[in-house]
Amino acid sequence: DAKTTQPPSMDCAEGRAANLPCNHSTISGNEYVYWYRQIHSQGPQYIIHGLKNNETNEMASLIITEDRKSSTLILPHATLRDTAVYYCIVRETGANNLFFGTGTRLTVIP
Amino acid sequence: DAGITQSPRHKVTETGTPVTLRCHQTENHRYMYWYRQDPGHGLRLIHYSYGVKDTDKGEVSDGYSVSRSKTEDFLLTLESATSSQTSVYFCAIQGAFGAEAFFGQGTRLTVV
Numbered sequence: 001d002a003k004t005t006q007p008p009s010m011d012c013a014e015g016r017a018a019n020l021p022c023n024h025s026t027i028s029g030n031e032y033v034y035w036y037r038q039i040h041s042q043g044p045q046y047i048i049h050g051l052k053n054n055e056t057n058e059m060a061s062l063i064i065t066e067d068r069k070s071s072t073l074i075l076p077h078a079t080l081r082d083t084a085v086y087y088c089i090v091r092e093t094g095a096n097n098l099f100f101g102t103g104t105r106l107t108v109i110p
Numbered sequence: 111d112a113g114i115t116q117s118p119r120h121k122v123t124e125t126g127t128p129v130t131l132r133c134h135q136t137e138n139h140r141y142m143y144w145y146r147q148d149p150g151h152g153l154r155l156i157h158y159s160y161g162v163k164d165t166d167k168g169e170v171s172d173g174y175s176v177s178r179s180k181t182e183d184f185l186l187t188l189e190s191a192t193s194s195q196t197s198v199y200f201c202a203i204q205g206a207f208g209a210e211a212f213f214g215q216g217t218r219l220t221v222v
Contacts, residue, residue, distance in 0.1 A: 042215060042216070043213030044153065044200070044211075046210035046212070097143075097169070098155075098202075100152035100154075101152050102151075
């Protein structure tokens with residue numbers, strides 16, 4: 001699986017959009033981009049995934065560049081409960097592992 | 111929340127003793143995983159299962175064994191616990207490849 005690069009930490013003001021970047025320059029054509037988050041010591045929580053088109057669900061939006069070498073997770077109106085570590089993962093649909101790096105620690109500030 | 115339960119949630123054990131962690135699901139999902147999480151390493155895959163009695167190794171499988179005799183249960187065994195196995199262990203389930211994975215709340219294991 002291709003590896004990802006994320007900034008170690010970010011801050012965001014409550015109520016503002018949080019934009020979390022991810023670089024995956026070695027991604028291959030059949031690899032999806034997944035985002036998970038981990039709040040404090042809880043188990044990771046699935047957020048969203050996509051292949052090449054932008055995706056949106058009730059939690060977030062995923063914007064993937066046309067060359068697919070990077071993506072951005074957008075939390076449109078960050079709340080204090082969105083404070084967590086966010087993991088960007090690339091993975092083939094047939095792969096048996098989610099490779100978790102060290103992620104981005106997002107802190108939402110009141 | 112997906113029906114996935116890990117037990118115990120916390121355990122302290124002595125070096126050299128056997129330890130078994132249990133992951134139980136009520137979703138009838140085919141795939142089950144065991145991860146460990148340590149500071150600075152993120153989550154790392156220990157073993158996974160793609161069906162009853164079908165298991166395979168992950169990236170950090172040394173010192174661990176697993177068993178899956180029923181769809182709903184995936185057991186992780188440390189045959190002889192060592193201090194390096196002190197960690198937080200997470201179980202995950204997945205209905206199909208490509209689908210989202212659901213994680214349990216974790217088991218904090220301390221080997222003294």
